[in-house]
Amino acid sequence: MRFVEEYRDPRLVRALAEEIQGRATRAWTIMEVCGGQTHSIVQHGLDELVAPAVSLLHGPGCPVCVTPLETLDLALAIAEGSDAILCSFGDMLRVPGSKHDLLTARARGGDVRVVYGPLDAARLAGRTPGRPVVFLAVGFETTAPAVAVAARFARRQRLENFFLLVSHVRVPPALEAIAGAPGARVDAFLAAGHVCTVMGTAEYEPIAARHGLPIVATGFEPVDILEGIALAVARLEAGEAGVDIQYRRAVRPGGNPAARALIEEVFECADRPWRGIGVVPGGGLALRGDYRALDAATAFARLAPSQAPREPASCRAGDVLRGAIRPPECAEFGRGCTPERPLGAPMVSSEGACAAYWNRFGAEARP
């Protein structure tokens, strides 16, 4: 496939790895904040290629992992307690809620359906006028344009039975929270390439300046990730802060204006709890203005569970998501928590850090 295979060229990967090793005069810690990058790094063993010059930390780049438990519990309640059709990306289906997950809800009779895109859920609402269709809208700014398109389509077609259970999260506030946390040990960030294709890179300038660190908008293939790391190391060795674009074929500084306009029409910034981390100010998106009529949390408020959500006490997802520990350092890794019986989201999501370590090393990842 074009624009894919070329970026998996082992020759280029090896050359970049050598460059990184040769250029670094000390060990640097670089955090990536995108589950897609986590996945690629672990799948291809890229972290081994850059060690020990660069130590890679996985940040909270997994929107699935950070979807608040309350939101997931409400999705479960809607699926099991109403005649609504609950549509979701496949990624969310096996994430544990307080009691169980969406697939188990389906086993118990809930109408849970996987869709590839939110527009498919809106079209489904058009075909099933008698039943509410609720789409669990999870994702970074990358996914918000698709959801915005579905929202606008539903309004224009006057689909009164289409609802959005919104759990969109924004990356820059999370980066700010991590960079600003006491004891922060990140020297540089790889910014999520696909988020940047939509939003551009301007939001990262103040963060880079305020904390004096490099931020590189990076792609997902092995060559992209290594080139992104190489650019970060070059900046670090030169003692420079600032924002660079590695993913030049897809990221422009201004992003995608049409997509951003769609987001701004439908959503506004809001404070949002990130599961395992806590409330991130401005860390989410919420429906704005007339689009609030689509809000599932309001329309189905009567189904919201009365008891507070319950996380397993031993789950350290938050520490993993902030990069405070690596998954194998969690006592439950491979013991009480496996992909088949996960305690938290990062062990389930294909891009959660815990799942990534599991997929590379299995239970043997334990130190």
Add this chain to the structure above:
Amino acid sequence: MSDAFDAGRLLAPACPAPAEPGDRVTLAHGAGTGAASRLFEELLFPRLANEWLAPRHDGAVLDAEGARLAFTTDSYVVRPLEFPGGDIGSLAVHGTLNDLAMCGARPLALSCALVLEEGLPLATLARIVDSLGAAAREAGVPVATGDTKVVERGKGDGLYVNTAGVGLVPPGRVLRPERVAPGDVVLVSGPIGAHGAAVLSAREGLAVESGIRSDSAWLGPLVAAVLAAAPGLRCLRDPTRGGLGAALHEIARGAGCEIELDEAALPVDPPVRAVCELFGLDPLFLASEGRCVVFAAEEDAGRALAALRAEPLGRQAARIGRVRAGAPRVVVATAFGGRRLLVLPAGDPLPRIC
């Protein structure tokens, strides 16, 4: 014990991993991985245990007064019933006959049991049975006995098919994972994952035109050719439910060895790769219904590969790995010189966007 890949499970989501242990059957129990193994080990096997089930192979080999009979059964629940390159009928014949072939058996006869849902159009049933009959005739194997039942509308997904097959294993032929040893070579007869990708693409609602056709096919002649060229082959397996990944795991466990897979050598057709990229799937876990994995001693590998490539279904056969001493597991040697463990997904792969 494998059942046919059901890509309907991809969009009708599969494999729950409940936070609390369940007291019910879930879709995970049919997915061919973790939960399914546990169902077999913890509930089924203890109640039925015997020397033929114990090896946990796809088929049993029974000693019948001097002859060795291979006996196997599978049920087919694929959605949609008809897909590019085949249908549940031809799939049911190929699947069971291929299981016999993997035992090294010459098939003697098939049985066929149909569970029909009230409301299934007779024209659909006719097309599927035509296809089933044609597949059986192509292999020269009669459907010698069968059964038909009807269940109420809403209870049956259109049509379920069970086929069982019986065959004769020539004296001296022993194909089983236990024979696989360090130093052995792993071959595959052709590109993987086409069946899984074809069924996925055929699902309504995905708006995918992939042109991918299922690779469902009868492997008898291919297997006969490779066994003729290399009678000492250790083991054969068709990578159906759970894909090549699941098949290699089973063999690694049965052999008590490590299997190392060369990622760059894995044959995957470009449209299958594209569907995998689009939906975040791994071709290693997509079913093939007309491919064969061959475990051969190093000295037989060249001859076996040549024999595969001389066959119409084996033109793109490739050497994809080797067996090493070590803990029973599958590792993937990446194109970048690293190794990673191949971990089975907890259930059927789901399309993802993350």
Add this chain to the structure above:
Amino acid sequence: MCLAVPGRVVEVYEEDGLRMARVDFAGVRLRVCLETLPEAEVGAWLLVHAGVALQRLDADAAEAGLALLAEAAAAGAGAEEP
């Protein structure tokens, strides 16, 4: 969310008031919404995510970038940062 795949527009059409495209990915065709990238035309390379176009791919930038990396790789250790 991160999984976005490059493909080429083979047809542009309208459906239910939405600008849509059929996009080709190595022989596989998918229905993609172009409301997020309305200027895209037949022949354009796009990144597609969750059923919509995310951004246009700049083939020249891609080729130039890869060429630089390849030169650096050929020159071996000590090559300048592209």
